[in-house]
Amino acid sequence: MSGKRYGSIHNVLYYECEKTHRMTLSMLLNVLIQVSGEQSVKLGLSDEKMAELGYAWIVLQHSFSVKRMPRANETIHVETQATQYNKFFCYRNFYVKDDNGEELVNFTMVFAILDMEKRKMIRIPAEVVEPYGAPFEKGLLRVPRPVELNEEDAGSSTYNVRYFDIDANNHVNNSKYIEWMLDSLGADFLTEHELKSGNIKFEKELLYGQHVTSLASVSEKTDNIQTAHRIQTADCVHCTASFEWKGN
Amino acid sequence: MSGKRYGSIHNVLYYECEKTHRMTLSMLLNVLIQVSGEQSVKLGLSDEKMAELGYAWIVLQHSFSVKRMPRANETIHVETQATQYNKFFCYRNFYVKDDNGEELVNFTMVFAILDMEKRKMIRIPAEVVEPYGAPFEKGLLRVPRPVELNEEDAGSSTYNVRYFDIDANNHVNNSKYIEWMLDSLGADFLTEHELKSGNIKFEKELLYGQHVTSLASVSEKTDNIQTAHRIQTADCVHCTASFEWKGN
Numbered sequence: 360m361s362g363k364r365y366g367s368i369h370n371v372l373y374y375e376c377e378k379t380h381r382m383t384l385s386m387l388l389n390v391l392i393q394v395s396g397e398q399s400v401k402l403g404l405s406d407e408k409m410a411e412l413g414y415a416w417i418v419l420q421h422s423f424s425v426k427r428m429p430r431a432n433e434t435i436h437v438e439t440q441a442t443q444y445n446k447f448f449c450y451r452n453f454y455v456k457d458d459n460g461e462e463l464v465n466f467t468m469v470f471a472i473l474d475m476e477k478r479k480m481i482r483i484p485a486e487v488v489e490p491y492g493a494p495f496e497k498g499l500l501r502v503p504r505p506v507e508l509n510e511e512d513a514g515s516s517t518y519n520v521r522y523f524d525i526d527a528n529n530h531v532n533n534s535k536y537i538e539w540m541l542d543s544l545g546a547d548f549l550t551e552h553e554l555k556s557g558n559i560k561f562e563k564e565l566l567y568g569q570h571v572t573s574l575a576s577v578s579e580k581t582d583n584i585q586t587a588h589r590i591q592t593a594d595c596v597h598c599t600a601s602f603e604w605k606g607n
Numbered sequence: 608m609s610g611k612r613y614g615s616i617h618n619v620l621y622y623e624c625e626k627t628h629r630m631t632l633s634m635l636l637n638v639l640i641q642v643s644g645e646q647s648v649k650l651g652l653s654d655e656k657m658a659e660l661g662y663a664w665i666v667l668q669h670s671f672s673v674k675r676m677p678r679a680n681e682t683i684h685v686e687t688q689a690t691q692y693n694k695f696f697c698y699r700n701f702y703v704k705d706d707n708g709e710e711l712v713n714f715t716m717v718f719a720i721l722d723m724e725k726r727k728m729i730r731i732p733a734e735v736v737e738p739y740g741a742p743f744e745k746g747l748l749r750v751p752r753p754v755e756l757n758e759e760d761a762g763s764s765t766y767n768v769r770y771f772d773i774d775a776n777n778h779v780n781n782s783k784y785i786e787w788m789l790d791s792l793g794a795d796f797l798t799e800h801e802l803k804s805g806n807i808k809f810e811k812e813l814l815y816g817q818h819v820t821s822l823a824s825v826s827e828k829t830d831n832i833q834t835a836h837r838i839q840t841a842d843c844v845h846c847t848a849s850f851e852w853k854g855n
């Protein structure tokens with residue numbers, strides 16, 4: 360048994376795409392979060408309603424698999440569904456399909472609830488999950504973890520948190536971590552490879568004015584290429600990730 | 608007499624807004640360019656068709672005035688119309704209205720045609736402007752120029768051109784210059800002030816891997832605040848701009 364399904368249509372615009380005309384991963388993520396936000400509004404749990412209750416959703420992890428990234432000017436169909444929850448975590452799937460119903464991308468995301476005043480994760484209040492119709496399951500759902508960075512072979516780039524990186528939660532938007540992680544692979548790598556799958560785990564929020572280092576290591580497997588990533592500040596790991604790629 | 612009008616509707620999404628829930632100037636610009644691109648497709652002059660002919664549109668200047676920036680979850684109506692052209696320049700207006708027909712923002716943009724092979728501006732070919740229906744007018748249209756930067760009082764920030772700053776024309780997208788110019792004003796200024804008008808003049812393209820300096824000076828006038836900006840590399844000015852602001 361799973362929760363209620365919600366679907367929405369999105370036209371992929373030119374500025375959501377990289378120079379190869381493929382939609383960027385960070386823009387695709389923004390669209391998915393927008394669609395789950397639309398479902399929340401429909402169920403009476405808009406971000407404003409959550410803020411009144413003193414809560415905010417935070418994303419802890421993305422695990423995804425790509426058959427083909429959406430392209431500029433394509434219409435995509437995004438479906439989402441809460442699948443289950445436990446004491447601290449909520450799980451939600453997303454399915455992105457093309458106009459013929461072919462699945463292009465699927466995501467599993469792990470969410471938690473932040474108490475806005477204490478800025479701390481809290482036990483999931485029943486009132487904010489029940490409307491989505493997904494069952495309570497005592498155990499944790501097994502979501503694969505990112506592959507470890509190969510520290511010795513890792514390259515690094517540095518980034519400053521900018522004003523436009525900050526979202527309505529007053530911290531760096533998740534999509535920005537992804538831009539820093541991918542940018543550090545360089546233009547040649549990014550134009551010559553396509554994403555096959557990935558796993559991104561958010562560890563700690565980042566605030567305006569912080570300076571981050573984006574570390575990345577690349578390893579060749581028999582049938583694909585794997586990259587591993589870490590976003591860190593002087594004393595803290597803020598995000599880890601790994602991606603699998605195929606050559607163009 | 609002016610050219611054919613074309614209109615489109617856009618729902619302002621949360622990730623197109625800054626933390627104040629106002630749409631960002633760079634995202635608004637992306638939407639305007641998208642809408643004029645839709646008109647071009649309708650008239651048989653898509654970017655692909657232009658590329659076949661060996662041409663690309665480039666934006667030389669934006670001059671705009673803001674009554675109120677669009678807000679998250681608002682539906683906006685964007686209308687655009689080519690107004691006139693001369694030997695080298697095409698002029699186009701944009702009108703952004705809310706659901707009640709109130710004008711929120713208007714833009715005048717100056718475009719030119721790039722010969723893709725020579726990467727040089729060329730005399731406007733009649734075949735790529737006639738479908739828009741705007742008249743040829745021999746003289747230049749007077750578009751105000753940005754106010755000069757006050758070099759002595761200017762603050763500066765530096766930025767590296769990243770992979771995701773590059774668009775399908777293989778150079779930095781115009782919207783990125785704007786993010787660099789505004790970011791250099793700092794979060795306090797940006798949350799405490801609202802844009803009233805602006806003028807942005809693009810001088811020279813920027814390529815992947817370049818390092819830019821964003822200079823900004825602030826001056827208080829009797830009824831508003833003015834900022835002046837310059838994006839430069841070691842040996843070249845790439846963009847100048849000025850904005851007028853009011854306090855929140």
